[in-house]
Amino acid sequence: EIVLTQSPATLSLSPGERATLSCRASESASSYVAWYQQKPGQAPRLLIYDSSHRETGVPARFSGSGSGTDFTLTISSLEPEDFAVYFCQQRHRWPPLTFGGGTKVEI
Amino acid sequence: QLQLQESGPGLVKPSETLSLTCTVSGGSITSSIHYWGWIRQPPGKGLEWIGSMFYSGTTHYNASLKSRLTMSVDTSKNQFSLKLTSVTAADTAAYYCARQWRGYFDNWGQGILVIVSS
Numbered sequence: 001e002i003v004l005t006q007s008p009a010t011l012s013l014s015p016g017e018r019a020t021l022s023c024r025a026s027e028s029a030s031s032y033v034a035w036y037q038q039k040p041g042q043a044p045r046l047l048i049y050d051s052s053h054r055e056t057g058v059p060a061r062f063s064g065s066g067s068g069t070d071f072t073l074t075i076s077s078l079e080p081e082d083f084a085v086y087f088c089q090q091r092h093r094w095p096p097l098t099f100g101g102g103t104k105v106e107i
Numbered sequence: 108q109l110q111l112q113e114s115g116p117g118l119v120k121p122s123e124t125l126s127l128t129c130t131v132s133g134g135s136i137t138s139s140i141h142y143w144g145w146i147r148q149p150p151g152k153g154l155e156w157i158g159s160m161f162y163s164g165t166t167h168y169n170a171s172l173k174s175r176l177t178m179s180v181d182t183s184k185n186q187f188s189l190k191l192t193s194v195t196a197a198d199t200a201a202y203y204c205a206r207q208w209r210g211y212f213d214n215w216g217q218g219i220l221v222i223v224s225s
Contacts, residue, residue, distance in 0.1 A: 034211045036154075043203055043215035044154065055213065087154055091210025095167040097144075097156040 002027055002090050004100035011105045019075040021103045023088035028068045032092040035064055035073045038102075039084045047086075048073065075105075083107055109134040111204050111216035119198075119223050125191040129204030129216060136185045137162045142207035143187045145178070147200040148218075155200075159207050160187060194223045 003026040013019055023033065031051040036044035046055045048064035051071060061076040075082055088100040115127035129143070136143060144159035158168040160178045168176050172191065180187040191198060201220050205212035 032210065036212075043205075043218050044212070045215070046211060046213045049209070049211045049213075089154075089211065094210060095156075095159075096169050097159070097210060099154040099156065101153045 001096055002029055002093055002098055004029075004033075004088050004090060004098055006086075006088060006100035006103050008103060009101070011103055012107070013078055013105065014107065015078050015080055017078050019073075019078055019082070019105055021073040021075075021086055021105070023066075023071040023073070023100050025069045025071070025090060027093075029071075029090040029092040031067045032090055033064075033066065033071045034089045034091070035062075036087045036089065037082075037084050038087065044087060078105070109206065109214045111206065111214060113202060113204050113216045113219040115219060115221070117220060117222060119194055119221060120225050121195055121223055122193055125194050125198060125221055125223075126188065127202055127204075127219065127221070128186050128188045131185045131187075131206075134206075136180060136187060137182055140208065142167075143180070144205050144207045144212060145189050146203045146205060146212065146215075148203070149197075149200045157189065157191075157202075196223050199223045 005024045007022045035048040038044040052064045063074045085102045085104045087102045110132045112130045119125045142159040145157040160166040175192045177190045201218040203218045204216045206214040
């Protein structure tokens with residue numbers, strides 16, 4: 001199974017700042033990694049799939065990159081509504097589908 | 108607009124069976140390009156994939172749950188279901204159903220909190 005490790009666990013930033021979130025895979029996940037955003041009391045929302053493709057309706061300030069074992073989600077300029085928990089997920093080798101442990105972006 | 112809605116008991120006794128149903132509206136569960144999945148999240152923790160199924164009945168289960176897990180589909184009702192037997196406190200979580208597209212979950216239900224307690 002491909003294990004995903006996210007870092008940092010918590011990212012403390014201010015609105016307008018740039019956020020860089022990391023997801024490292026235990027073996028190659030090719031480009032088959034997605035990123036989700038989860039706000040308190042809500043279901044996760046798909047933001048990015050296939051490492052760098054934005055889901056319909058996702059603002060352009062969200063971008064993804066990476067391949068192989070290292071993946072990054074970048075939020076270019078944090079808006080107040082971006083403070084949330086972010087999870088990565090791989091689908092390269094499934095089952096199982098696996099998720100990272102999450103990064104909390106807080107003010 | 109596709110919507111998914113979980114339903115089932117919010118409280119299950121230890122050793123009993125957890126049963127949940129996901130009702131899909133605004134789209135067909137017989138889609139040829141989608142799987143339908145369950146994901147859970149213990150309070151304050153991360154996401155765990157439980158299993159996924161195709162409308163034809165093909166299933167893929169998380170190996171850690173496979174011995175206790177059954178997923179099924181009812182195409183006439185546009186629903187799919189999960190049964191998890193012999194539950195313990197470790198199964199306490201928010202359970203989400205979701206549509207799976209190319210291995211990613213692009214539409215989610217709101218989730219249902221299931222507590223395992225006597």
